[in-house]
Amino acid sequence: MRIVVVGASGNAGTALVRRLLRERDVELAGVARRLPGPGAGQPYDRLEWHSCDVGAAGAADQLAAVFAGADAVVHLAWQIQPSHDQRALHRTNVGGSRAVVDGVLRAKVPALVYASSVGAYASGPKDHPVSERWPVTGVPGSSYSRDKAEVEALLDRVERDHPELRVVRMRPGLIFQRDAGTEITRYFLGPLAPVRLLRYGRIPLVPSHRRLRMQAVHADDVADAYARALLGDARGAFNLAADPVLTPELVARHFHGWTVPVAAPLLRGAAALTWLARLQPVDAGWVELGLNAPLMSSARAEAELGWQPRVDGLTALRDLFAGMAHGGHTDSPPMSPDPHLPGRPAGLLKARPAGHGNPY
Numbered sequence: 464m465r466i467v468v469v470g471a472s473g474n475a476g477t478a479l480v481r482r483l484l485r486e487r488d489v490e491l492a493g494v495a496r497r498l499p500g501p502g503a504g505q506p507y508d509r510l511e512w513h514s515c516d517v518g519a520a521g522a523a524d525q526l527a528a529v530f531a532g533a534d535a536v537v538h539l540a541w542q543i544q545p546s547h548d549q550r551a552l553h554r555t556n557v558g559g560s561r562a563v564v565d566g567v568l569r570a571k572v573p574a575l576v577y578a579s580s581v582g583a584y585a586s587g588p589k590d591h592p593v594s595e596r597w598p599v600t601g602v603p604g605s606s607y608s609r610d611k612a613e614v615e616a617l618l619d620r621v622e623r624d625h626p627e628l629r630v631v632r633m634r635p636g637l638i639f640q641r642d643a644g645t646e647i648t649r650y651f652l653g654p655l656a657p658v659r660l661l662r663y664g665r666i667p668l669v670p671s672h673r674r675l676r677m678q679a680v681h682a683d684d685v686a687d688a689y690a691r692a693l694l695g696d697a698r699g700a701f702n703l704a705a706d707p708v709l710t711p712e713l714v715a716r717h718f719h720g721w722t723v724p725v726a727a728p729l730l731r732g733a734a735a736l737t738w739l740a741r742l743q744p745v746d747a748g749w750v751e752l753g754l755n756a757p758l759m760s761s762a763r764a765e766a767e768l769g770w771q772p773r774v775d776g777l778t779a780l781r782d783l784f785a786g787m788a789h790g791g792h793t794d795s796p797p798m799s800p801d802p803h804l805p806g807r808p809a810g811l812l813k814a815r816p817a818g819h820g821n822p823y
Contacts, residue, residue: 466693467533467572469494469517469526469563470540471510472795474643475578475635475689478682479537480506482690494529494540497796507795517559518542518551526566535574535693538563543650546738546746549606556610557617564621567628574629576692577618579700581636581678583611587757589676594760595634595700602755605748631692635685635703636678636759639779643682644786646798652787653743661788664718670730671711671722674754678704681774681782691768702759705772709780717777718784727754 466483470476471493483489484506492511499507513529515522517540530536540563542555560577567575582605585598601612615632622630639647648658660667680703688703707713715722727750735747764770774782785791792800 464488464534464694465490465492465532466535466537467492467494467530468537468539470538470578471495472497472499472507473539473541473797474640474646475638475682475685476539477506477642477793477795477798478640478686479539479689480510482683482686483693484509486690486694492529492533494526495795495797496540499795503794507793516555517562518555522559522562523565523569526562527569530566530570530572533570533572535576536563536567536572537576537578537689537693539578541578543607544744546744547741552606553610557613560614561617564617568621568625573627574631574693576631576633576689577614579615579632579634580607580611581634581702581704581756581759582608582752583615583634584757584759586755589674589758592702592704592758592760595702595763597757599700602752604751606746607748608752608756629696629698631697632700633685633688633692633703634700634759635680635688636705636776637680637709638682638685639679639783640682641782641786641791642793642798644783644789644791645800646792647783648787649744651745651749655742658787661784664784666714666718666720669711669715669718669720669722670725671715672725672727672730672754674727675711676758677709677753677756678758679709679776679779680705680772681779684770684772684774687773688764688768688770691770695768697767701764701768701770702761703764703770703772704759704761705774705776705779707776708758709776713777714780717781730754 471480472495494513494515496516498512498514515525542552583599585600586602587593587597599615601608618630711722730750731747734750737743738746792798
């Protein structure tokens with residue numbers, strides 16, 4: 464079985480590659496804008512690599528050539544920064560998703576698995592979980608949410624016009640792992656964040672609001688859900704989240720801190736001002752998303768994929784914080800400690816093909 468992973472060098476992509484390399488008779492190809500260097504090691508040295516900027520002109524043609532003969536394509540590529548250039552983000556995230564879909568259709572790939580998100584949902588409840596039937600229209604004020612919802616609408620049209628294509632949409636909560644510590648710090652906190660304090664297992668002050676209730680899931684558990692969807696015959700959307708719900712009170716209690724009640728307008732205003740001043744890298748839309756994204760039920764994934772998270776949400780958060788404190792990273796460009804790591808040159812490149820069986 465040949466599987467092409469678009470965005471194979473990122474947070475979820477790295478975990479998925481690790482998971483799929485445990486399967487017998489699976490041949491993997493990875494697509495990324497910047498490729499892992501020759502000395503990147505496992506799991507990157509086990510793939511056939513192709514370099515492609517999915518948002519560039521002509522990307523669909525290039526991707527169709529890469530996808531030829533594939534049994535499934537996984538689309539994980541998504542750009543978070545530069546948040547001050549919304550046009551560039553839309554080009555990659557929405558335009559790039561359209562190019563991936565076009566490439567899949569041109570190459571007649573029978574299955575597409577897409578990395579959606581809890582962020583695709585409309586504003587929802589924080590006191591009970593919702594199913595996959597909750598409206599997928601995004602949270603106003605969040606460009607990330609708006610783009611995720613736009614891609615979901617694109618897939619609605621694709622499913623209607625191409626019923627022969629098996630489409631799976633994964634909607635995970637926050638995806639954490641130790642190796643993503645450096646990447647998440649860079650993308651969401653910036654260089655001024657005192658992450659070294661996490662070495663002592665403490666967060667002195669935790670902003671508190673009744674709607675700051677979120678769900679997390681470990682990257683390895685997300686990867687397992689993707690693998691189950693790829694190797695089976697599932698269709699449709701699947702929520703992926705682990706208990707417990709992460710509340711300010713829970714985080715403060717487990718990281719020896721105190722909660723500080725903060726009104727929503729103050730949270731939004733502080734995020735907007737510090738973002739405009741370039742003191743931190745995320746705009747107020749991420750606060751809006753945190754306050755409004757609903758809690759999710761993973762019952763469908765459990766029933767139809769046989770999936771259950773092995774790591775609880777709090778342990779996943781601990782794993783991430785350990786990576787943030789100690790510089791957790793990999794040698795791929797997105798997850799490298801050096802944000803300017805060039806990777807391998809652009810253009811269509813190939814490394815040695817992936818092997819079979821368990822690499823460990």
